[in-house]
Amino acid sequence: MATVLAGRSAAVCVIHRQDPATRASHFAGGMLAPWCEAADATPALVAPGIEAIDWWARHVPETCREGSLVVAAQRDQGELARFARRTAGHRMCPAAEIEPELDGRFSQALFFAGEAHLDPRAALRALAAGLERQGVEIREGEVEEADHAGFDHVIDCRGHAAAPMLPDLRGVRGEMLLLRCPGVTLRRPVRLLHPRIPLYVVPRGGGVFMVGATMIESADRRAVTARSAVELLNAAYALHPGFAEAEILEAGSNIRPAFPDNMPALRRQGRVLHLNGMYRHGFLLSPHFARRAAAIVFGEDTMETGEAA
Known part of the structure; x- marks a missing residue:
């Protein structure tokens, strides 16, 4: 602003x-x-x-x-098909064509070349x-x-701090991890679709990756829970086994501000x-x-x- x-x-x-x-x-x-x-x-x-x-x-x-990539495990290919139907601006291709390190793990992926x-x-x-x-x-x-x-x-x-002035503003807690894993090389964000634990991994350079993020309907500013940390780490490992050797640099959480329609507004x-x-x-x-x-x-x-x- x-x-x-x-x-x-x-x-x-x-x-x-x-x-x-x-x-x-x-x-x-x-x-x-x-x-x-x-x-x-x-x-x-x-x-x-x-x-x-x-x-x-x-x-x-x-x-x-560099665009972004969306993948799903073989058993969750229906999730990838549904995601494709709900979106535009993508092409279907082998995951390894875009991210060679995913070779052998995901047969198909959606590549959104115009994203950043x-x-x-x-x-x-x-x-x-x-x-x-x-x-x-x-x-x-x-x-x-x-x-x-x-x-x-x-x-x-001010985001959620303005909630006393905006009665219909609610909080949605998000939790994330920062991992250092020089053994993993990804050039662009990769989303792993899952019916229960959707995940994205975003490269930050220098072998550091942001792994997120939970969507919890709560304005409780507690630290990252053990359950969320385990789920994020498990999902990261499912995306690439190299994350098993990652160093956890940070575990953080905060509150997303949201109106009932989940879209921003000026008031x-x-x-x-x-x-x-x-x-x-x-x-x-x-x-x-x-x-x-x-x-x-x-x-x-x-x-x-x-x-x-």
Whole structure:
């Protein structure tokens, strides 16, 4: 949001909590996968998701545009067929054609050549550095400071922390692991379909992989549970036996903010514009919704108090 506003020559101040562990984005997968995500969401996210890939590539040069791969065990080939029917932008091919290390493990895969991925933590550092170069003030604090600081506009992007202001915002806990496994070489995100434990593995470079992520209908900010850790590790091993020798670098969890339809929304309450409800689509849909919010700020779009967009 700050990057879009600063790009339009607005004077911006970012007030946020300093601790990265308070941010859902700190634990995100960073997959820019509009076609894959449309399998379980509205197809309306595909077009803004495609735009997001270009947006992130402009602002974060390390954005990797290698596509993504979807596989399923032989006994779960029905899951792969169903995924293919619910999505577009893919071709069916042998998994080893795209990821040679999967040779002999998965006979067929769906390859989404147009998708991309990034490291969320590195991406946010890049955005912050870009803002600082433009003279944007970034400071630690709470939203109450903005309420009394004389700003013309206040945009609340706090995720689940804004739940007291948004009664229909719920929390969905996600849990993830960071593994170091130099013996595994994957160039792109790989999704393993499973009727009970869907999994994705996202390469972060240097032999590090993010493995995620659970979807638990709870706003309980507990640490990763033993059950989830075992399931994620078992699924990673099912994808590639090399993960049996992986070093666990981190186990983390946080709360995704979600509205009832699992899609983001803009809502105005007085002088505060809420941008929230990103669910699992934060990196995919945030550029689109930031542009819409900027249009409201600059008077190019109008909203009534309490209206959702």
